[in-house]
Amino acid sequence: MHESSRRHKLEQIAALGVDPWGGRFDGRQWIGDLRARAGEVCYRLETGAEVPLPDMQAEGFDFRAWKSQQGAGEMVGPKVRAAGRIMLQRPTGKLVFLNLRDWTGDIQIFVGKKQVGEAGFALAGLFDLGDIIGVDGQLAFTNTGELTIFAEQLHFLCKSLAPPPEKHHGLTDPELRQRMRYLDLVYTDGVLERFLQRTKIVHAIRATLDAQQFVEVEGPTLHAIAGGAAARPFVTHHNALDIDLYLRIALELHLKRLMVGGMERVYELGRVYRNEGISPRHNPEFTMLEVYQAFGNYETMMDLTEQMILAAIDALGGEYRRPWGKATVDFTPPFARRTYDELLAEHAGVAPDDPAGLARVAEELGMPTAGKHPDVVKNFVFEERVEARLTGPVFVTDYPASICPLTKRRPGHPQIAERFELFIQGMEVANAYTELNDPDLQEQLFRTQLEGLPEEDSMARMDTDFVRALRHGMPPAGGLGVGIDRLVMLLTNAQSIREVILFPLLRPTE
RNA sequence: GAGGAUGUAGCUCAGGCGGUAGAGCAACGGACUUUUAAUCCGUAGGUCGCGGGUUCGAAUCCCGCCAUCCUCACCA
Secondary structure, three states: HHHHHHHHHHHHHHHHHOHHHHHHOOOOOOOOHHHOOOHEEEEOOOOOOOOOOOOOOOOOOOOOHHHHHOOOOEOOOEEEEEEEEEEEEEEEEEEEEEEEEEEOEEEEEEEEEHHHHHHHHHOOOOOOOOEEEEEEEEEOOOOOOOEEEHHHHHEEEEEOOOOOOOOOOOOOOHHHHHOHHHHHHHHHHOHHHHHHHHHHHHHHHHHHHHHHHOOOOOOEEOHHHHHHOOOOOOOOEEEEOEEHHHHHHHEEEEEHHHHOOOOOOEEEEEEEEOOOOOOOOOOEEEEEEEEEEEEHHHHHHHHHHHHHHHHHHHOOOOEEEEEEEOOEEOOOOOEEEEEEHHHHHHHHOOOOHHHHHHHHHHHHOOOOOOOOOHHHHHHHHHHHHHHHHOOEEEEEEEEEEHHHHOEEEEEOOOEEEEEEEEEEEOOOOOEEEEEEEHHHHHHHHHHHHHHHHHHHOOOOOOOOOHHHHHHHOOOOEEEEEEHHHHHHHHOOOOHHHHHOOOOOOOOOOO
């Protein structure tokens, strides 16, 4: 019914000889750039003298009074061309005010019958909210001091057949916002801005890596063995080969093969898939960055992590202290560096070298400890008692070696893994290792992990091809993984991962 | 997967002691040449998430299902 009136207008537009679906429209300027040209507008008196305009936004300023003070004259401003979506319409007889929006901002359009002519005004009468139009006209101010394009010619660029959301409240239903992200982007404040910020963050990270001669590659997303992390994979099937394949759960093992192949500094920034639950911090597909640097170690990666995050903050405007919900996160470098055991003692109230005490705490927290490796128990306590309290940013170092099968041990301290995780607001944002490059130890760790441990406790699946690659020699290296979505959440003050993923997974309807 | 909340017009929301549905915005008709969520007059618009039950009668009570959100679990 609403649509039928829009369809009727579409036919009327076509009857005027105007293509309701528009076409190429060259030479227009972005509205944000037009707003920046407000200073070019001036007031020309009948004497020909041009008077610069005062600050229209000043408190209590009355533009009408100012003009009558100056004497008779007219507003003069640059000729401009804009295009965008109609957000609001205020028809007042032979005059219509429109608010036009493009992806840089909003601006008011003045459409007067006298200025655009009968045909132009007839066209304007067929506009609906949501239509996309182009405007040629003069940039100037209205009597109320609003920067406005006084239209001289209107161009119809696209009919909107579906009515837009309510003009004041927009879309508020979170389900609709995600299902109809295209509307959310147009009609919910800050949404488009946040996704553009996401792009800036990703770009800053790439720029930081590229500047240090890292090369970006694209590994396979279809894996015969879903390795490199502890997670349940999605299973798919290749018909011609008649084999099951897994969507990748990590980028790691293929990037390391490339290190064997001589790619000394390599990274991939891409999607990984984990067949796990959905929550405000988890989406089944998410974006991961993994970086490997030959002849570095986990400390090299710590410095790099900090550099990338600071570069991203720089790209967003450089405030180190950033709001995140009710909290403030202070990214002022250097980020704190604390050991796993220190934090365990501090937050869990248990001596890190007291397996019986740790088991007691774990049992209290509801974990059956019988038959579990002491370090699995310890890590459970860490995850339950410590992680949520790490407001950070804090690099946690010196993890128990036995829960880190892909990590090199500290020389002289075989029980300590050369690893860090970066925690911010209780979220694990980055994870890095001094990478294990001893193929025999790697194979043995795969096996011990697989033996006697239920699958969900296993940190790795045997990958004999990967072990064979290691036998050919992988340089000692630092490796890093960064959860891009979570980093974007923290830097753009988003409380849910669904606010930083354009199309988060939803159950299909109908 | 478990618990809680929500689902009423295109959108934002009222109503709900069981008696057959309401506002604002959007739409349609009309007035208005400097409006700012324009204003004013008028009109139209709904299987009240889906299915079943109780009842003379259900949007309202009961049961089941679906979807979303929140919390928890798995995980990053």
